[in-house]
Amino acid sequence: MTADADNLVLQARDVHFDWDDLPMHWIPGEPFSTHALNVLHLLLPAGEEWFVETFRQALPFIEDEKLREDVIGFIGQEAMHSSAHSGVLEHLQRSGLDPTPFTDQMNWVFGKVIGPRPITSSREKNYLVERLAIIAAIEHITAFLGDWVLNAEGLDRANIHPTMLDLLRWHGSEEVEHRSVAYETMRYFDRREVRRLRTQALAAPLLVYLWIRGTRFLMQNDPLLADGPASRRRPTPLAWRRAAKKGTVPGPIDLGLRLSRYFRRSYHPSQEGSTAQAVAYLASSPAARAASR
DSSP, X not given: XXXXXXXXXXXXXXXXXXXXXXXXXXXXXXXXXXXXXXXXXXXXXXXXXXXHHHHHHHGGGOOOHHHHHXXXXXXXXXXXXXHHHHHHHHHHHHTTOOOHHHHHHHHHIIIIISOOOXXXXXXXXXXXXXXXXXXXXXXXXXXXXXHHHHTXXXXXXXXXXXXXXXXXXXXXXXXXXXXXXXXXHHHHHOOOHHHHHHHXXXXXXXXXXXXXXXXXXXXXXXXXXXXXXXXXXSOOHHHHHHHHHHTSSOOHHHHHHHHHGGGSTTOOGGGSSOHHHHHHHHHHOHHHXXXXX
16 A cells, blocks of 8 residues: 555445436436446446455455454445445436346346355355455456546536536545555455456456446437437447547546556556545545535
8 A cells, every 4th residue: 555545544434415406418418428437337236245245255264453444444335335326226217217127137147146155165265265356356447447537627527417426536536545455355365466367357358348238228228319310329439439538438548558557567556546635535525525414
């Protein structure tokens, strides 16, 4: 960890988001950008519950007190993220876009295919460590996306709905804040580089695939796009390039460069983002302040 994170105590923060006036396209005139970012709400409730269950299963095996404290804080934050994004899914359904065909698949993947198993032998213990390594790989991606959203001036210029912008930046800030926990937990159980690199080589393409599928699902089921030309309901590389140029989504080159840093021998999560910036945003987040009233 960097010096400014050495004494940080991770904690879950109560937040309150009011979605009543959230429009379907909360980036005005940008259905592609809106739904590319909406994929977070499709993936994270089930995905972050899987994180929580995995780390709860690992916790009894961790004897290092500082790491145990960080893992407990990580679990609390991830559980809150899952709950917050679930609120957006409920709003989408009330607005005429039913996310359940996609989210049911995610619940099956995270709950059944790669869900927890009782640890009764070294084989199940190794399966736990493999899941921790996959989460460390994903947390690298969420950390650099958190850093991106904190500094994405294009989102401010696009007049994004303020509540959604706060959700993205609150969540992104906590991803930056706890960016080292999954990595340090993986290293506590297994310091071999081969597992670290192999799991990212598996996780990154899978996430890209799910993101494309999720964006396509949302655009094809958007009631505001139903009467328009079919081309408007398809995510395309051209739409991505245009949105990236406006700064409303990360661009492919930027994503590739950020992802590639994980494969450096000298890699450490503290190299991504600024803890001071993240903590400063969390202190001023409207949702966090609303919950404290």
